[in-house]
Amino acid sequence: MKNKKITHKITQGMYVLTTKDGGCMVDAVSQISAGDHPLISVAVRKDNYTNELLKRNDTFALSVLQKEIDPKIIEVFGMHSMRDYDKFAQVNTIEIEHLQIIEQALGYMICKIEDRIENDTHTLFIGRLLEADVLREGEAMSYDYYQNNKDELLKVTTETGKTAWVCTICGYVYYGEELPEGFKCPVCGVEASLFEKRKGE
DSSP: OGGGGGGGGOOOOOOEEEEEEEEEEEEEEEEOOOOOOOOOEEEEEEEEEEHHHHHOOOOEEEEBBBBBBBHHHHHHHHHHOOTTGGGGSSOOOOEEEEEEETTTTEEEEEEEEEEEEEOOSSEEEEEEEEEEESSOOOOOOOOOHHHHTTHHHOOOOOOOOOOEEEEETOOOOEESSSOOOTTOOOOOOBBGGEEEEEEEO
């Protein structure tokens, strides 16, 4: 494959997906039907804890992020797992239809899950739009903008004197001279080849 980065040019945004008891950052969101209550699809990695939650719950919300969003929101929902970290305690949210919406978001969509499609790495959750609103005006953050400004948005820092391996996708940090055999990022699930080695100065 000559240059996979062309996929960054696929027009898609950055969202916080929430459901009961959890949530995560997502980018693969599409409207796939028309009408007053269209179908909205979202792809979530199979090894993501939010995927497990969506298979137990029947609704989800998507908060649309703007370019000027507080980077902490990306850090909280992109670099941690609700298995051992309360994301909702770290950022301001508003509750709508029993789901948490990011207070700083441009707006939100609330969907009822109607179907699930499995592939090798992700589950595609298809939901019927139940409620939606615009909370403020602004420019939505695109996936391309996120990729091009990820280092600044995530601002990953490592501990002095320790060898760190940083996930280039979500910013998760693993400390150790080498990554364990067969290692995958516990947050976003990518292979060890997508980690960058850093030596803390």
